[in-house]
Amino acid sequence: MNAALSFLQRVDKERYAAFVALAILTVVSALLSPFFLQWQNLLNIIRQVSYTGIIALGMTFVIVSGGIDLSVGSMAAFVGCLAILVLNGSFEAGWPEGTAVAAAVACAMFAGLACGLANGLLVTKGKIAPFIVTLGTMALFRSLSLYMANAGEFRSASSLFGELGSSAPLGIPLPAFILVGLAAALAFIFGRTRYGRYTRAVGSNSRVALYSAIDVDTTRLAAYTVTGAMVGVSSVLISMRFNSVGSSTLGVNYELDAIAAVIIGGTSMSGGRGTVWGTVVGAITLGVINNMLNMVGISPYLQGTVKGLVIIGAVFIQRQRQ
Amino acid sequence: MTPPLFRVRRLRKEFAGNAVLRDVDAEIRRGEILGLIGENGAGKSTFMKILSGIYEPTSGTLELEGRPIAFDSPSDARRAGVSIVPQEFNLAKDLSVEENVFLGAELLKLRRVLDRTGMRVRTAQLLAELGANVSPQDRIEGLSAAQKQLVEVCKALAFDASLLILDEPTTMLTRREIDRLFALMRSLKARGMALVYVSHKLAEVKAICDRVMVLKDGELVREAPIAEIEPPEMARCMVGRELREIFPPKRKAVGPVVLEVRGLSSPGAFTDVSFTVREGEILGFAGLVGAGRTQIAEALMGLRPSSGVVRVGGKEARARDAKQAVRQGFGYLSEDRQGSGILTGFGIAENMTLVSLRDYASLPFVIDRDKEVAKARTWRDRFGIKASNLAAPLESLSGGNQQKVFLAKTLDPGPRVVMVDEPTRGVDVAAKQEIYRFLAELAAKGAAVVLISSELEEIIGMCDRVVVMREGRIVGELEGNHVEEREIMYMATGLRTGANA
Ligand SMILES: Nc1ncnc2c1ncn2[C@@H]1O[C@H](COP(=O)(O)OP(=O)(O)OP(=O)(O)O)[C@@H](O)[C@H]1O
Ligand SMILES: [Mg+2]
Numbered sequence: 099m100n101a102a103l104s105f106l107q108r109v110d111k112e113r114y115a116a117f118v119a120l121a122i123l124t125v126v127s128a129l130l131s132p133f134f135l136q137w138q139n140l141l142n143i144i145r146q147v148s149y150t151g152i153i154a155l156g157m158t159f160v161i162v163s164g165g166i167d168l169s170v171g172s173m174a175a176f177v178g179c180l181a182i183l184v185l186n187g188s189f190e191a192g193w194p195e196g197t198a199v200a201a202a203v204a205c206a207m208f209a210g211l212a213c214g215l216a217n218g219l220l221v222t223k224g225k226i227a228p229f230i231v232t233l234g235t236m237a238l239f240r241s242l243s244l245y246m247a248n249a250g251e252f253r254s255a256s257s258l259f260g261e262l263g264s265s266a267p268l269g270i271p272l273p274a275f276i277l278v279g280l281a282a283a284l285a286f287i288f289g290r291t292r293y294g295r296y297t298r299a300v301g302s303n304s305r306v307a308l309y310s311a312i313d314v315d316t317t318r319l320a321a322y323t324v325t326g327a328m329v330g331v332s333s334v335l336i337s338m339r340f341n342s343v344g345s346s347t348l349g350v351n352y353e354l355d356a357i358a359a360v361i362i363g364g365t366s367m368s369g370g371r372g373t374v375w376g377t378v379v380g381a382i383t384l385g386v387i388n389n390m391l392n393m394v395g396i397s398p399y400l401q402g403t404v405k406g407l408v409i410i411g412a413v414f415i416q417r418q419r420q
Numbered sequence: 421m422t423p424p425l426f427r428v429r430r431l432r433k434e435f436a437g438n439a440v441l442r443d444v445d446a447e448i449r450r451g452e453i454l455g456l457i458g459e460n461g462a463g464k465s466t467f468m469k470i471l472s473g474i475y476e477p478t479s480g481t482l483e484l485e486g487r488p489i490a491f492d493s494p495s496d497a498r499r500a501g502v503s504i505v506p507q508e509f510n511l512a513k514d515l516s517v518e519e520n521v522f523l524g525a526e527l528l529k530l531r532r533v534l535d536r537t538g539m540r541v542r543t544a545q546l547l548a549e550l551g552a553n554v555s556p557q558d559r560i561e562g563l564s565a566a567q568k569q570l571v572e573v574c575k576a577l578a579f580d581a582s583l584l585i586l587d588e589p590t591t592m593l594t595r596r597e598i599d600r601l602f603a604l605m606r607s608l609k610a611r612g613m614a615l616v617y618v619s620h621k622l623a624e625v626k627a628i629c630d631r632v633m634v635l636k637d638g639e640l641v642r643e644a645p646i647a648e649i650e651p652p653e654m655a656r657c658m659v660g661r662e663l664r665e666i667f668p669p670k671r672k673a674v675g676p677v678v679l680e681v682r683g684l685s686s687p688g689a690f691t692d693v694s695f696t697v698r699e700g701e702i703l704g705f706a707g708l709v710g711a712g713r714t715q716i717a718e719a720l721m722g723l724r725p726s727s728g729v730v731r732v733g734g735k736e737a738r739a740r741d742a743k744q745a746v747r748q749g750f751g752y753l754s755e756d757r758q759g760s761g762i763l764t765g766f767g768i769a770e771n772m773t774l775v776s777l778r779d780y781a782s783l784p785f786v787i788d789r790d791k792e793v794a795k796a797r798t799w800r801d802r803f804g805i806k807a808s809n810l811a812a813p814l815e816s817l818s819g820g821n822q823q824k825v826f827l828a829k830t831l832d833p834g835p836r837v838v839m840v841d842e843p844t845r846g847v848d849v850a851a852k853q854e855i856y857r858f859l860a861e862l863a864a865k866g867a868a869v870v871l872i873s874s875e876l877e878e879i880i881g882m883c884d885r886v887v888v889m890r891e892g893r894i895v896g897e898l899e900g901n902h903v904e905e906r907e908i909m910y911m912a913t914g915l916r917t918g919a920n921a
Contacts, residue, residue, distance in 0.1 A: 291785040292777050302765045309760040310774045311742040370765050
């Protein structure tokens with residue numbers, strides 16, 4: 099353990115620590131269970147982590163810019179409810195099934211974007227602390243979904259919708275494709291474009307950013323909006339998966355998993371530093387841990403304990419490296 | 421003979437294998453002010469950080485009154501009687517001045533309860549001794565950089581130390597505050613305290629120190645009693661070559677007016693300010709700390725609300741925000757390098773292009789890294805920035821080198837109106853010369869330069885015309901031969917007013 103720790107401290111800072119941790123975890127899991135490395139099991143892990151992983155991609159931008167978004171889970175439920183309503187509504191109105199599904203997806207994207215924008219505007223123009231804004235909207239989105247569904251669930255009337263959710267082009271689950279595609283796109287934006295640079299600048303010292311003629315408000319607003327869009331994507335995928343939306347169950351604790359993925363991935367909670375691929379690794383790490391605990395038969399009630407320890411451990415190691 | 425207060429033997433410090441201090445032997449004596457000078461990155465701050473327990477030496481020993489000692493932490497060093505005014509401010513910005521002054525060493529009564537009155541009284545007393553125009557209850561957040569510097573000094577003085585280290589404590593201060601500080605240092609010395617004074621202001625070193633040590637590339641290259649060494653000789657030891665004529669020749673600007681400011685006011689900061697700067701001109705702004713010079717620059721940069729008329733090249737140019745100001749051709753080097761200037765976690769190249777990033781985008785948004793690094797390299801060579809590589813985070817650079825990066829960042833967009841506020845803060849003589857030349861060159865190429873400085877020597881050496889401010893108003897303007905120290909000080913302190921051209 100000590101050897102592993104000191105090894106972790108020597109590898110190049112933010113960049114590879116998360117990868118190394120995941121590699122070690124994978125080896126340990128493979129030793130503990132012969133089933134772990136089976137293709138089907140690995141695909142399963144990837145699928146499971148995709149939903150919160152996609153949200154965590156957006157969360158990376160928010161946290162790096164110096165903020166936080168607690169509302170993502172409730173927002174996913176809210177957006178999902180809207181999407182199913184649009185799906186069923188347009189389907190029943192006689193639209194072709196494909197068009198209805200497209201409408202639902204568009205609705206989810208748009209609604210997610212709008213919700214994120216609302217969070218961002220409250221933070222930047224309203225000058226309210228991100229924690230408070232999103233704590234508020236977290237309650238608000240959940241309550242609206244409960245109200246719409248009367249605390250029950252919305253079932254989709256389209257079977258195509260559900261089929262898409264379990265589709266696996268080239269044998270790889272659709273959500274995994276989307277996770278990797280979005281991660282690649284956002285990693286590029288984060289690492290190579292002006293906007294990515296500005297996000298880090300704003301998060302590391304917003305006053306310096308202001309004096310450097312950077313539009314601080316727009317930069318932060320964009321981070322929340324991107325996160326909203328990611329919630330839209332994730333929400334559609336998970337609704338497809340179950341072909342329904344449970345207003346009280348969908349997205350519960352997603353905010354915690356997303357934030358945990360970002361932090362395990364090496365992003366600094368105080369802003370300014372982080373990587374998108376680190377977040378993907380963080381999300382997969384959480385998935386691997388769950389999977390391993392299931393396979394060795396540890397009570398699901400204890401899994402939270404392990405997750406908690408991993409989060410604290412990740413931050414502890416970051417501290418040591420500074 | 422009693423041993424010296426501190427003795428270091430073969431002190432060595434390496435960062436990731438790079439030796440920054442190479443086997444330094446030195447002693448620090450009671451009742452003496454030791455001057456420590458050297459180029460940017462010579463290792464002065466590193467040395468002082470070891471003495472004050474911030475860094476651990478790689479090898480070598482420390483002796484306190486003849487006994488070996490090792491500090492595990494700054495508080496450890498503090499208990500042993502070492503107090504430091506660090507080069508970079510280290511204040512909690514949400515706390516008040518008095519809370520900062522006694523942070524970690526609060527005065528107590530009845531053992532557990534904070535002695536608030538005691539701390540307030542003591543802080544007020546120290547502030548008054550330094551002539552600081554600050555109240556103990558002010559929050560750090562709202563203070564100017566010079567005021568923060570004075571608070572740092574108070575913090576170091578607040579408890580009884582046997583060694584007081586001052587790492588470039590006067591970079592932001594004007595003559596009056598410096599005189600007070602020096603008086604205070606002399607009285608501490610008379611009481612038997614040992615003091616170390618690190619500075620690039622060699623005339624001040626000559627005035628206040630009893631002995632001088634020169635560091636070059638981490639080695640002690642010269643040590644002499646003050647009587648035996650003059651500032652030119654100090655400079656020569658530091659940079660290893662002869663330095664003549666720090667200031668480039670002055671030119672009288674005859675070009676058209678580039679910047680015109682008429683009746684500019686900003687509530688609570690300055691009132692009814694009018695001035696012009698011509699093409700090719702370097703206009704000086706003199707005044708005491710708090711006279712409102714910085715605020716004018718901030719207003720022109722769109723960083724604080726203002727009313728009045730601002731024109732650049734005849735066109736209306738009062739900016740709403742910094743982005744607009746940059747587009748209109750303004751460039752601003754703020755006085756507060758850490759607070760509003762550089763990102764300490766960012767690399768050198770990333771810092772330099774922060775304002776001008778638009779110019780490095782190949783596709784509309786994608787940054788062309790090669791172009792960025794190439795440009796950063798030219799800046800590094802131009803200003804002689806000492807750093808292992810261009811991706812090194814700024815926190816690993818010495819203070820003076822950080823300042824050079826900041827200057828490059830400000831100038832990279834190629835502004836038409838360049839406003840520099842304490843541009844040579846903490847840079848060594850050789851780099852100062854280079855920066856002055858560069859500013860003069862910029863002006864010669866047609867920029868209008870506004871130089872705000874508390875170093876009168878700098879203003880007098882660089883400017884053909886000087887505006888003097890007091891309490892938020894312009895109280896006079898000097899030109900040509902009238903630009904000299906006494907005149908400026910008379911106006912700045914209110915002993916005389918009026919134009920004198
Ligand atoms: N934390 C660090 N990590 C790596 N290198 C460092 C670190 N701190 C300082 N250095 C390097 O050590 C050298 C000496 O730095 P130091 O701050 O002691 O210089 P200095 O003499 O105080 O210069 P200045 O006059 O600019 O303040 C510099 O080259 C600097 O880059
Ligand atoms: Mg220094």
